[in-house]
Amino acid sequence: MGIGSCFILQSAAKSPTKPDTQTITMFRRYLATAAKSAAGPTIEAADIVIIGGGPAGLSLASAVKTSPVLKDLKCTLVEGGRLVESLEKFHQSPPEFIDKRVVSITPASMDFFKQIGSWDYVKKERTETYDNIHTYDGVSGAKMEFDSPELATMIENINIQSSLYQRIKHLNNENPETPLTILDNTKVVDITEDPQNEWPVLKLDNGNSIRTRLLVGCDGYNSPARKFAKIESRGWAYNRWGNVATCKYKDNEFRFPTGWQRFLPTGTLAFLPLPNNWCSLVWAVPPEISAIVGKLSDEQFTYMLNAAAKLTPDELSYLYEIADKEPENLIEEIKWRLGIFNKTLTTVEQKEDFPLEIDYIVPNSRAKFPLKLSNADSYVEERVALVGDAAHTTNPLAGQGLNMGQADVKSLVETLERSRKRGLDIGTKIALEPYWAERAIPNHVMLGIVDKIHKIYSTDFAPIVWARSFGVNVLNSLPFVKDFMVGEISHKGK
Numbered sequence: 001m002g003i004g005s006c007f008i009l010q011s012a013a014k015s016p017t018k019p020d021t022q023t024i025t026m027f028r029r030y031l032a033t034a035a036k037s038a039a040g041p042t043i044e045a046a047d048i049v050i051i052g053g054g055p056a057g058l059s060l061a062s063a064v065k066t067s068p069v070l071k072d073l074k075c076t077l078v079e080g081g082r083l084v085e086s087l088e089k090f091h092q093s094p095p096e097f098i099d100k101r102v103v104s105i106t107p108a109s110m111d112f113f114k115q116i117g118s119w120d121y122v123k124k125e126r127t128e129t130y131d132n133i134h135t136y137d138g139v140s141g142a143k144m145e146f147d148s149p150e151l152a153t154m155i156e157n158i159n160i161q162s163s164l165y166q167r168i169k170h171l172n173n174e175n176p177e178t179p180l181t182i183l184d185n186t187k188v189v190d191i192t193e194d195p196q197n198e199w200p201v202l203k204l205d206n207g208n209s210i211r212t213r214l215l216v217g218c219d220g221y222n223s224p225a226r227k228f229a230k231i232e233s234r235g236w237a238y239n240r241w242g243n244v245a246t247c248k249y250k251d252n253e254f255r256f257p258t259g260w261q262r263f264l265p266t267g268t269l270a271f272l273p274l275p276n277n278w279c280s281l282v283w284a285v286p287p288e289i290s291a292i293v294g295k296l297s298d299e300q301f302t303y304m305l306n307a308a309a310k311l312t313p314d315e316l317s318y319l320y321e322i323a324d325k326e327p328e329n330l331i332e333e334i335k336w337r338l339g340i341f342n343k344t345l346t347t348v349e350q351k352e353d354f355p356l357e358i359d360y361i362v363p364n365s366r367a368k369f370p371l372k373l374s375n376a377d378s379y380v381e382e383r384v385a386l387v388g389d390a391a392h393t394t395n396p397l398a399g400q401g402l403n404m405g406q407a408d409v410k411s412l413v414e415t416l417e418r419s420r421k422r423g424l425d426i427g428t429k430i431a432l433e434p435y436w437a438e439r440a441i442p443n444h445v446m447l448g449i450v451d452k453i454h455k456i457y458s459t460d461f462a463p464i465v466w467a468r469s470f471g472v473n474v475l476n477s478l479p480f481v482k483d484f485m486v487g488e489i490s491h492k493g494k
């Protein structure tokens with residue numbers, strides 16, 4: 001039963017008899033609120049307030065409003081950025097080039113988007129599904145291939161968000177009595193506790209406030225909801241920046257869409273497939289290298305990428321020095337070195353062990369993000385739940401952050417549905433605990449695995465290089481172990 005309907009039913013049931021003190025208090029409170037709304041800032045009440053219109057927040061909103069059990073709840077989403085305008089613009093007239101913020105989603109996440117009805121609104125021509133990831137060790141050259149039909153799909157973050165927003169608009173038209181309210185371009189500046197019932201009260205930068213039965217923090221790494229709930233988040237920075245860009249492969253030969261990942265001691269270089277021979281770059285490097293490559297022109301940067309895909313770590317160190325001290329000589333130096341290297345690739349098989357070279361990158365498509373691991377001590381507290389990056393962040397080398405967030409959303413919605421069917425107050429910690437119980441271990445395990453991969457590959461210490469290359473070669477020859485790993489990475493059937 002939603003807030004609004006709850007109030008009406010109680011009043012109606014008690015109207016023939018003398019109102020009790022609780023009803024009088026509620027009526028006074030209602031009058032106080034109504035008076036404020038006429039004269040100044042208002043305090044609204046909601047069943048669920050979601051902070052954050054990122055992929056996690058929008059999919060939670062969409063899932064709640066799709067659920068037959070939850071859709072009548074009074075639900076508000078608060079987003080600090082100017083989101084709606086950009087999502088509408090993307091939907092009406094998408095830009096020519098693929099955006100720099102692209103993620104790899106698992107079949108499980110795609111199934112979830114289908115289940116909540118947003119996949120119908122995705123611009124499919126801007127996505128690329130691929131069956132193969134080719135990883136190779138930048139020090140030893142040991143390689144491993146992961147093959148599975150429809151292993152993952154590349155999609156722009158904005159394509160995901162725009163499809164979710166269109167779905168929400170559709171649901172609001174279908175359900176005009178209890179639509180999802182989106183407060184766009186509205187920042188939560190403070191969260192306090194209502195002294196009457198201990199519900200969170202969110203103060204907004206437009207002067208208004210909202211009181212809520214359940215606050216869901218989908219508000220990213222710096223989560224104000226997590227701080228309000230006094231939930232500790234633990235982890236560490238990787239001392240790496242993830243450099244991203246939209247790149248075009250040289251159109252000199254046909255290749256099936258493949259994800260390429262080269263593990264270098266400085267960080268992972270990944271080219272992930274996009275439609276029409278484009279690809280998305282994620283290149284993790286320490287801050288000092290990021291600063292050097294960040295100053296290069298797009299053309300110099302493109303040459304540096306091609307070098308990073310093929311040359312040895314020692315050669316790359318030398319090239320970073322040139323990039324820093326004499327960038328005008330960088331392109332000639334790389335051309336010469338790559339010329340020698342490419343001559344060693346004489347057979348088709350040898351050539352296909354490396355990605356095609358990058359021709360150019362989309363102007364202004366370069367950006368960088370600090371990489372970190374974090375995990376909250378709990379994802380629930382009294383009247384608060386945390387979802388997505390608010391709960392955990394991971395190194396993007398395995399492409400799992402957003403996917404973990406979608407699994408959180410699915411689990412939280414199922415938990416809320418069960419609580420509601422049992423007549424529980426959905427905001428209580430006891431009602432929320434099954435969500436935490438379900439997500440804690442899978443997220444913890446995934447964060448641990450990704451962290452270990454990062455650490456194992458961040459060294460050129462010979463015994464470790466030998467051990468990891470030996471391990472990779474053994475794994476590569478054991479198809480059933482690889483199939484298990486593919487299942488875990490892609491969350492197939494989950």
Ligand SMILES: Cc1cc2nc3c(=O)[nH]c(=O)nc-3n(C[C@H](O)[C@H](O)[C@H](O)COP(=O)(O)OP(=O)(O)OC[C@H]3O[C@@H](n4cnc5c(N)ncnc54)[C@H](O)[C@@H]3O)c2cc1C
Pocket residue numbers: 051052053054055056057078079080081102103104105157186187188189218219220221223224242243244282369387388389390396398399400401402403404405
């Ligand atoms: C380089 C890189 C590559 C990645 N690649 C992949 C990949 O291939 N696959 C994958 O699964 N994941 C990937 N990720 C991770 C993925 O991008 C994130 O996990 C995901 O975008 C997080 O979504 P979210 O909705 O939880 O948080 P966010 O996207 O951070 O959204 C939080 C929202 O909350 C809003 N907000 C915050 N504070 C307030 C406030 N006070 N008031 C109002 N609003 C507020 C913000 O404006 C923002 O819109 C990658 C990450 C990086 C950096």
